Amino acid sequence: MLPRDVAAAEKVREWVREGGEFYGVGLDLRGADFSRCDFSGSWFSGADLSGVRLVGAEFYRADLEGADLSGADLSDASLVRANLDDSDLSQARVTGARMAKTSLYGVTAIGAVFHGVHCVDGAFSGANLRGADLTGAWLREVIFRADVDEHTRFANMHGSVYGPLSVHRGDSVVTMGGETMREWLRDRGARVEVVPPRGP
Incomplete structure (x- = not known):
């Protein structure tokens, strides 16, 4: 499938060949294939990356704030220290991705697949994970x-995680933390410890 904006996609590929940080703020890159490209330190805030193949791509310290990554394939991508705040990962595939100090504040990830993701010291604060799959x-x-x-x-x-967790049941929302959160997750096959809040 060809990208919607062929010229923009070719501009990205040309940059990849030359190397360096890429400024792709607001670009329409829908449907492109940038698998295994190195986007370290690049800017994609507000860009439309929906349906884009980014398998094995490198996003170290990249800024993807507010980007549309719905339906994108980020399998085995490196998102170490990347900023994905307020981005849309709905129905995205993030299987096996590596995250460390990755910021996902306010991300929408409805139905996203996070199979086998490795995440250290990251933040899913305010994230919408309804229908998401965090198996493994x-x-x-x-x-x-x-x-x-x-x-x-x-x-x-x-x-190990920090709570609390907000569980939606129809029109109601139950907020839970500590032992209640741990047991709720355990009942669903998770084996996590809920860490007490940081600070005094």
Whole structure:
């Protein structure tokens, strides 16, 4: 499938060949394939990357704030220290991605697949993970103040997280933390410890 904006996609490929940080703020790159490209330190805030193949891509310290990544394939991508605040990852595939100090504040990830993700010291604060699949995810000291529902999957998710978690059940929302949150996750196949809040 050809990208919607062929000229913009070719501009990205030309930059990849030359190297360096790329400024792609607001670009329409829908449908392109940038698998295994190195976007370290690049700017894609507000860009339309929906449906883009980014398998194995490198986004170290990249800024993707507010980007539309819905339906994108980020399998095995490196998102270390990347900023994805307020981005849209709905129905995206993030299988096996590596995250460390990755910021996902306010991200919308409805139905996203996070199979086997490795996340250390990241933040899913205010994230919408309803219907997302975190099977086999490994989280270590991750802020997990997210919105989930009965369709969110946690089988074999392990590690340590900070709550509280907001569970949506129809029109009601139940907020839970501590032991209650740990047991709720355990009942759904997760093996995580809920860490006490930081600070005094």
